[in-house]
Amino acid sequence: MDTNDITVMSSPVDLKPEDFRKIGSDEKQAEVIQRESLSAWRDAWRRLRANKMAMTALGVLGLIVIAAIVGPMISKYNYYSNDLLNTNQKPSAEHWFGTDDLGRDMFVRTWYGARISLIVGLAAAMIDLFIGVIYGGIMGYFGGRVDNIMNKFSEILYAIPYLLVTILLLVVMEPSLPTIILALTITGWINMSWIVRGEIMQLKSREFVLASRSMGAGWRRLLFRHLLPNAMGPIIVTVTLSVPNAIFAEAFLSFLGLGVQAPIASLGSMINDALTGWLYYPWRMLFPAVLISLTMLSFNIFGDGLRDALDPKLKK
Amino acid sequence: MSENLIEVKGLKKYFNVGSGNMLKAVNDISFSIAKGETLGLVGESGCGKSTAGRTVLRLYEPTGGSVHFEGTDIYKLSPQKMKAMRRDMQMIFQDPYASLNPRFTVTDIIGEALDIHNMAGSKKERKKRVEDLLDMVGLNPDHATRYPHEFSGGQRQRIGIARALAVNPKFIICDEPISALDVSIQAQVVNLLKDLQNRLGLTYLFIAHDLSMVKHISDRVAVMYLGRIVELAESEELYANPLHPYTKTLLSAIPIPDPAIEANKKRIVLDDTNNNFNLDNSELVEVSKGHWVSMPK
Numbered sequence: 005m006d007t008n009d010i011t012v013m014s015s016p017v018d019l020k021p022e023d024f025r026k027i028g029s030d031e032k033q034a035e036v037i038q039r040e041s042l043s044a045w046r047d048a049w050r051r052l053r054a055n056k057m058a059m060t061a062l063g064v065l066g067l068i069v070i071a072a073i074v075g076p077m078i079s080k081y082n083y084y085s086n087d088l089l090n091t092n093q094k095p096s097a098e099h100w101f102g103t104d105d106l107g108r109d110m111f112v113r114t115w116y117g118a119r120i121s122l123i124v125g126l127a128a129a130m131i132d133l134f135i136g137v138i139y140g141g142i143m144g145y146f147g148g149r150v151d152n153i154m155n156k157f158s159e160i161l162y163a164i165p166y167l168l169v170t171i172l173l174l175v176v177m178e179p180s181l182p183t184i185i186l187a188l189t190i191t192g193w194i195n196m197s198w199i200v201r202g203e204i205m206q207l208k209s210r211e212f213v214l215a216s217r218s219m220g221a222g223w224r225r226l227l228f229r230h231l232l233p234n235a236m237g238p239i240i241v242t243v244t245l246s247v248p249n250a251i252f253a254e255a256f257l258s259f260l261g262l263g264v265q266a267p268i269a270s271l272g273s274m275i276n277d278a279l280t281g282w283l284y285y286p287w288r289m290l291f292p293a294v295l296i297s298l299t300m301l302s303f304n305i306f307g308d309g310l311r312d313a314l315d316p317k318l319k320k
Numbered sequence: 321m322s323e324n325l326i327e328v329k330g331l332k333k334y335f336n337v338g339s340g341n342m343l344k345a346v347n348d349i350s351f352s353i354a355k356g357e358t359l360g361l362v363g364e365s366g367c368g369k370s371t372a373g374r375t376v377l378r379l380y381e382p383t384g385g386s387v388h389f390e391g392t393d394i395y396k397l398s399p400q401k402m403k404a405m406r407r408d409m410q411m412i413f414q415d416p417y418a419s420l421n422p423r424f425t426v427t428d429i430i431g432e433a434l435d436i437h438n439m440a441g442s443k444k445e446r447k448k449r450v451e452d453l454l455d456m457v458g459l460n461p462d463h464a465t466r467y468p469h470e471f472s473g474g475q476r477q478r479i480g481i482a483r484a485l486a487v488n489p490k491f492i493i494c495d496e497p498i499s500a501l502d503v504s505i506q507a508q509v510v511n512l513l514k515d516l517q518n519r520l521g522l523t524y525l526f527i528a529h530d531l532s533m534v535k536h537i538s539d540r541v542a543v544m545y546l547g548r549i550v551e552l553a554e555s556e557e558l559y560a561n562p563l564h565p566y567t568k569t570l571l572s573a574i575p576i577p578d579p580a581i582e583a584n585k586k587r588i589v590l591d592d593t594n595n596n597f598n599l600d601n602s603e604l605v606e607v608s609k610g611h612w613v614s615m616p617k
Contacts, residue, residue, distance in 0.1 A: 042467070043423075043425075043467060044422060044423055044467070210418050211413045211414070211415055211418040211419035212418065212419050212420055212421040214374070214379060214411075214413070214419075215411065215413060215419050215420075215480075215483065216421075216432060217379055218377055218379055218406065218409075218410065218411045219406060219410070219432065219433040219436050219437075219483075219487065220402070220403040220404075220406035220407075220436050220437065221432070221436055225436070230421055233423045234421070234422065234423060
């Protein structure tokens, strides 16, 4: 290159050789990781927080839970006392959600019913989780003949019409809260066990499990330290989505008259009671119906959000 | 070389693939590795290299044969004794992305072996040992609290090596430890493995399909095809004087970084007419000192 060319190309800012400094490369510096250290859980939480729909659903669920706990406490009424002089009142300052056909305060009964529905939903989901994870974990981990026999058993149980089993059980046993939860879980865990089984089967051939085995790890360590924690994402999503299923099933059973017995209220039994005069007293059906719909919608949206947040394949 | 650390005799591993069919992944292979030696095991994908490695470590139960480690038949050991034996035999895995538990920190990944064998007395001791190991494989000990996904492929493979070294093993099976890495990183990892071998007196079974890399690291090389060893020789000898037609085919496939030679190179290609080496009726014959070739009986 000719020296004249350089003067032509020189930039408006006059740069001299002294303006440059050799900084070299620092190998230790190259190894430094800039990103903040995040565990898989914190990473998932970060993604969940960015999902507005899911966070709104979580907020709504939080409010429903708080109201179900606090609602019946702040009112001067209770869920079982009749007031036959004030039956089927419209919503007013005295009775915020009106009264039912026996003059019971609907505000207290609605939140009390939500409490019962939530207890049934959460308890059933927890029992499904407990049985499903253990049963599915054993099927998936041991495989072979154990898996074959256990899987056939769950398939047979699954083939019996679920409503038939439930109704029979509720007829034979005294209808009460524990009976309903039992009826809902008698086949409810099967779905969970299949999900756990599939996850474990897929994970157990991964190399990190093999690495742990090559170090001499026993089955307990493999299952509880390596396999189940890595299957936690789908398990949590399944639990979240099985809560609204249980709530709906309970409402359905109550609607058929097989649910909790009066004077205890659940959202389903209240809708059933309101059916007799819903053209004249629509608010008696409106409040529990809106609440149960809102609860199920929130659980489903939140469950979908969780699925997105916990699935690393969707990671941006 | 001195006495043999590990002797494999007539090792067989068949998989039941349903309807009465058996997949003979490893079909009657025998070899021995001396203390401090590196035996390379090469062959095309699916020839049973990895299965052989995993069966030698008893990660798979063998269909037949024996593996003697320092004179003990490891297939006859009770589960307790086998667990103790696993301290002496370790493995480095192929895929650095799948071989580290994503939910564990580096400390827990490396420390797990210490926990299993109760080798760390206290938390502090465990932490110290993990940091020493990280330093040994050329990683920054400050990264011990990080999770695997924060590391690059080469760094992850170093973590895998540190994990294998945690229990002070005598014998390490390297199951294609470099095939998932960039070429520039491959050399780093292979040199690290050689360096560790010199420092710690390790014995390697180095499984790979990259012939030039195997030549670089191995003292002897065994060529595997369809579940059997077809040729076994000192690596210089094998590369200079391949005898089995399959070995010749493999060596003819090594690319040469010179376009003029590469264009004129004659590749031997296996097809239906020449891929049957009559292996069912062959046996390994020592044709010259230490050079074994599979020949028809």
